Structures are given as C-alpha cells and as structure tokens.
Amino acid sequence: ASNSVEHRFIITIILLVFLLVAFNTLNLNRYLIQKNKYRFKIYKLCGAGKLFTLSIMYTIPIVITAISFGLGTLIYKLFLFGFFKKFDTTLLMLSSPDLIYITFFANIVFCFILLLPTALSVMKREVL
Numbered sequence: 001a002s003n004s005v006e007h008r009f010i011i012t013i014i015l016l017v018f019l020l021v022a023f024n025t026l027n028l029n030r031y032l033i034q035k036n037k038y039r040f041k042i043y044k045l046c047g048a049g050k051l052f053t054l055s056i057m058y059t060i061p062i063v064i065t066a067i068s069f070g071l072g073t074l075i076y077k078l079f080l081f082g083f084f085k086k087f088d089t090t091l092l093m094l095s096s097p098d099l100i101y102i103t104f105f106a107n108i109v110f111c112f113i114l115l116l117p118t119a120l121s122v123m124k125r126e127v128l
Contacts, residue, residue: 018072021072022111026111029115033115033122036057053123057115057122058115058119061115065107065108065111
C-alpha cells in the first residue's frame with residue numbers, strides 16, 4: 001500500500017511536468033502561427049492551396065514539439081530517472097522504449113489537434 005502511494009505521487013509529478021511542457025509548447029506554437037499570419041495570407045494571395053498552407057503552418061510546430069519532447073526525454077533519462085529510481089526500483093517501466101514512443105505520438109497528436117482551431121481561424125480570414 002505504501003508503494004502504491006509513492007507510485008501515484010511520482011506518476012502525478014511526471015504527468016504534471018508533461019502537461020506543463022505540453023501547454024507551454026502549445027502556446028509557443030499558437031504564437032508562431034499568429035505571428036506569421038501575414039505570411040500565410042501572402043501564400044493564399046499567390047495561389048497556395050489549403051493543404052500547402054496547413055502543411056506550412058504545422059511544419060515548425062511539429063518540429064518544435066518533436067525537439068522539445070526529445071530534449072525532455074533525454075533530461076528525464078539522464079537526470080530524473082536516476083533520482084526516481086532511488087525511491088523504488090519498480091519504476092523501471094517508465095523508461096521503456098514502448099512507453100516513450102506512445103508518449104511521443106500522443107504529444108504530436110495533442111499538438112496537432114489543439115493547434116487546429118488556430119490554424120483554421122487563420123485560414124478562414126480574408127486575404128485583403
């Protein structure tokens with residue numbers, strides 16, 4: 001019972017840090033889309049299609065999300081995992097590659113879905 005309380009506490013800390021990083025990255029990506037809306041309007045004016053414009057909008061946020069996730073995973077494996085491992089050795093599951101891949105793709109989907117309203121609002125605005 002005492003181990004389960006410790007596990008819940010550590011997993012809660014990890015999830016809170018994950019959500020903090022995800023929302024900060026999301027706000028950065030929204031800012032980048034809003035900042036470059038003039039550039040996207042020029043693309044639309046020059047005849048760019050919706051698919052091209054959306055792919056341009058999503059390229060930088062997805063790259064930033066992937067890089068920040070990679071750095072976060074590296075920091076976790078190098079520094080935090082050793083700290084958490086001192087509490088309990090059954091937390092080895094948290095460094096499994098399967099869990100990292102699932103979390104990475106969940107983070108990309110999270111970024112894509114939550115940026116969609118911002119991207120669509122920029123796409124719907126008139127050019128002139």
